[in-house]
Amino acid sequence: KAGVTQTPRYLIKTRGQQVTLSCSPISGHRSVSWYQQTPGQGLQFLFEYFSETQRNKGNFPGRFSGRQFSNSRSEMNVSTLELGDSALYLCASKGESYYEQYFGPGTRLTVT
Amino acid sequence: ILNVEQNPQSLHVQEGDSTNFTCSFPSSNFYALHWYRWETAKSPEALFVMTLNGDEKKKGRISATLNTKEGYSYLYIKGSQPEDSATYLCASSSNDYKLSFGAGTTVTVRA
Numbered sequence: 001k002a003g004v005t006q007t008p009r010y011l012i013k014t015r016g017q018q019v020t021l022s023c024s025p026i027s028g029h030r031s032v033s034w035y036q037q038t039p040g041q042g043l044q045f046l047f048e049y050f051s052e053t054q055r056n057k058g059n060f061p062g063r064f065s066g067r068q069f070s071n072s073r074s075e076m077n078v079s080t081l082e083l084g085d086s087a088l089y090l091c092a093s094k095g096e097s098y099y100e101q102y103f104g105p106g107t108r109l110t111v112t
Numbered sequence: 113i114l115n116v117e118q119n120p121q122s123l124h125v126q127e128g129d130s131t132n133f134t135c136s137f138p139s140s141n142f143y144a145l146h147w148y149r150w151e152t153a154k155s156p157e158a159l160f161v162m163t164l165n166g167d168e169k170k171k172g173r174i175s176a177t178l179n180t181k182e183g184y185s186y187l188y189i190k191g192s193q194p195e196d197s198a199t200y201l202c203a204s205s206s207n208d209y210k211l212s213f214g215a216g217t218t219v220t221v222r223a
Contacts, residue, residue: 042214100158103148103156
């Protein structure tokens with residue numbers, strides 16, 4: 001069974017631009033969560049999608065948005081990028097069990 | 113502000129020695145406590161999920177305990193090996209499916 005995949009793995013953008021990150025969950029998993037990790041911080045929860053609906057949302061500004069498609073693939077969009085958005089963005093998928101969460105390798109975003 | 117705290121932030125341990133570190137979390141509205149191991153250049157890997165006060169879980173040389181009344185969990189590594197070098201993350205969740213992660217404890221095992 002293929003794991004969680006994220007594309008691209010690395011990205012460099014300029015302040016003010018927007019970016020879209022993609023996450024493909026494990027086959028059969030309907031839940032996808034997004035996290036941000038910055039140096040010295042734990043993983044900060046961005047949002048979770050389940051069956052194309054946002055089920056939960058963290059405390060991030062509206063510049064961060066997401067969506068999920070019918071095949072459970074999810075995208076995360078960040079508009080008007082700021083230097084502080086430079087981080088590792090991880091997605092994780094869950095199956096039927098609440099406890100089983102599997103992470104992807106992450107996308108390293110650098111904003112210059 | 114993290115409401116899940118992990119201590120210490122990093123530690124070094126000699127190969128063969130045992131070590132342990134803590135995760136403290138809010139005990140109100142507690143649902144589950146998760147431990148992950150995150151090796152450099154890899155994805156975080158789930159180690160344990162615990163829900164009940166007094167739970168103990170074991171996976172090889174690694175074990176964990178849970179105290180939900182006082183809001184802490186310990187992770188133990190017995191007879192540390194170089195392959196145990198990683199960042200260990202804990203996360204607590206309430207029943208709204210959101211995980212709140214600590215900043216992690218980075219373990220370096222010296223040969």
